[in-house]
Amino acid sequence: MSDLKNNLPVLYSYFRSSCAWRVRLALTFKKVDYEQRYIDLIKNEHKSEEYLKIQPFGLVPAFIDNKSGQTLIESVSILEYLDETYSDFPLLPEDPLERAKVRALVQAIAMDIQPVTNLRILRYVGDDRKDEWARHFLAEGFTALEAMLQKTAKKFAYGDSLTMADIVLVPQIFNGVRFGLDLNAYPIASRLYQELNEIPEFKATHPTKQADCPEELR
Amino acid sequence: MSDLKNNLPVLYSYFRSSCAWRVRLALTFKKVDYEQRYIDLIKNEHKSEEYLKIQPFGLVPAFIDNKSGQTLIESVSILEYLDETYSDFPLLPEDPLERAKVRALVQAIAMDIQPVTNLRILRYVGDDRKDEWARHFLAEGFTALEAMLQKTAKKFAYGDSLTMADIVLVPQIFNGVRFGLDLNAYPIASRLYQELNEIPEFKATHPTKQADCPEELR
Structure with a gap:
């Protein structure tokens, strides 16, 4: 938890990653403040030992949830989690x-x-x-x-x-x-x-x- | 709806498709009876005009929901739907x-x-x-x-x-x-x-x- 600045959630991201953009959009529509940390895919930072501990596939995004301090991976799973835990601006219909x-x-x-x-x-x-x-x-x-x-x-x-x-x-x-x-x-x-x-x-x-x-x- | 035998849901399937097996498992754990219709991928039946109307990607599975008469595609979406509509044997935790x-x-x-x-x-x-x-x-x-x-x-x-x-x-x-x-x-x-x-x-x-x-x- 001490790793979170101002207790904000963290998105590990790369500007061109379509999967990271999905999560930025969900957070923004739901008005959730977050910190971005940048993983440069061209420099192969996603294959570093440090990042592979966070995301074993070496893919962006990864998301540190400030409510639990835990790291979530797989962008669609993160979208579902955000939709279940932030009721503002639902991303799925009810039916x-x-x-x-x-x-x-x-x-x-x-x-x-x-x-x-x-x-x-x-x-x-x-x-x-x-x-x-x-x-x-x-x-x-x-x-x-x-x-x-x-x-x-x-x-x-x-x-x-x-x-x-x-x-x-x-x-x-x-x-x-x-x-x-x-x-x-x-x-x-x-x-x-x-x-x-x-x-x-x-x-x-x-x-x-x-x-x-x-x-x-x- | 007249297309459903005994009003059972229908799974379009191929025996070796891992995505069709996912849906067979969910239906079976939830004790839902269903009819299987077989699409032979080796004979390219998934690329037939008739099947492409059901599943535009030409992929198995597809699922005809007997409650609504509507066709659902994409196996993980079908799993989520079955979990939301058949409460027996939940496939996801609550938290x-x-x-x-x-x-x-x-x-x-x-x-x-x-x-x-x-x-x-x-x-x-x-x-x-x-x-x-x-x-x-x-x-x-x-x-x-x-x-x-x-x-x-x-x-x-x-x-x-x-x-x-x-x-x-x-x-x-x-x-x-x-x-x-x-x-x-x-x-x-x-x-x-x-x-x-x-x-x-x-x-x-x-x-x-x-x-x-x-x-x-x-």
């Missing part, structure tokens, strides 16, 4: 069937798109194939996601209130575009991305606004 | 911090191990590299998972009660071993796998006991 549909959108992104197109995978795929690999799985993933959004989206990804699905969608699109996602092919995802990015909480938590974002990328 | 730790184990498997070593990825990796690929990511994933289990496992993956973490763990190990996972390197995962496989619900839902399992693999 179980609606919750299942929001979670399906979340998991389509968090299980079927993000893990197969993230930095750890692209590095292992190798330089000669990684661009084609990312474009293939991003196109496959967003084609399916767009079909889901056709059934669920109104003002937001699920209905007319912001949910966990929006919080996971925007960071995925931001990183997807960097790796060759042609957003024009997905009109609903594209419209949501434009509109959500105008919301103050999305602006404040944007990768280019983080303290560890290099000057030339801002 | 939010403990729930977060169980969900972290679930997601370590469901996001960081399964998606990067499943059939769709290995097919795309290609025949000349797929064995090495699977071994690499299975070893990396299980090394991290074992470190998590060192902190959480007692009789079960989390503490002394069976949770969603056990339900996700066993199918992942079963498939991992097929693809070159050396289970001896992970003593806690190995011990859990042996003990859990003795439980009647794991035996009854085992891939080799499913109606679509070919005779020679039983």
Whole structure:
């Protein structure tokens, strides 16, 4: 507990990590103050002995909960925890069937798109194939996601209130575009991305606004 | 609704799919009767126009909920839905911090191990590299998972009660071993796998006991 400044929760983060951005968004919508500690993936700080003790996969984010002093990992699990413990601005509907549909959108992104197109995978795929690999799985993933959004989206990804699905969608699109996602092919995802990015909480938590974002990328 | 026989819920499944096995386990522990419909991944039935209308990613499982007549997708979302709507045999603890730790184990498997070593990825990796690929990511994933289990496992993956973490763990190990996972390197995962496989619900839902399992693999 002595490791927490002013007793604030801590988010281990990297400005470009879509999974860390998810947690920044949840904390910001729920008006929870927190400290960020930066793990530079390019410098391989996530593979340091010290960080592997915190997160055994060497992935960001990790979250130190100030209520218990304990460290939580896996971003969607952290989102669920924050939603269960901070009642302000619920991220899931109340009805179980609606919750299942929001979670399906979340998991389509968090299980079927993000893990197969993230930095750890692209590095292992190798330089000669990684661009084609990312474009293939991003196109496959967003084609399916767009079909889901056709059934669920109104003002937001699920209905007319912001949910966990929006919080996971925007960071995925931001990183997807960097790796060759042609957003024009997905009109609903594209419209949501434009509109959500105008919301103050999305602006404040944007990768280019983080303290560890290099000057030339801002 | 007319599509449901005897008003039972339906699980679209493939005997070797670890994600379908997760849902069979939850239904079985919760004593929910269900009908299975078989989607043969080898015959590419998951890419048929008909199935893609049910599951836009062309992945199994999909679940038709008999309470609402609606189709749910994404296995972990289905597990959460079943846990919220069938109170028998809860799959998550009550305390939010403990729930977060169980969900972290679930997601370590469901996001960081399964998606990067499943059939769709290995097919795309290609025949000349797929064995090495699977071994690499299975070893990396299980090394991290074992470190998590060192902190959480007692009789079960989390503490002394069976949770969603056990339900996700066993199918992942079963498939991992097929693809070159050396289970001896992970003593806690190995011990859990042996003990859990003795439980009647794991035996009854085992891939080799499913109606679509070919005779020679039983």
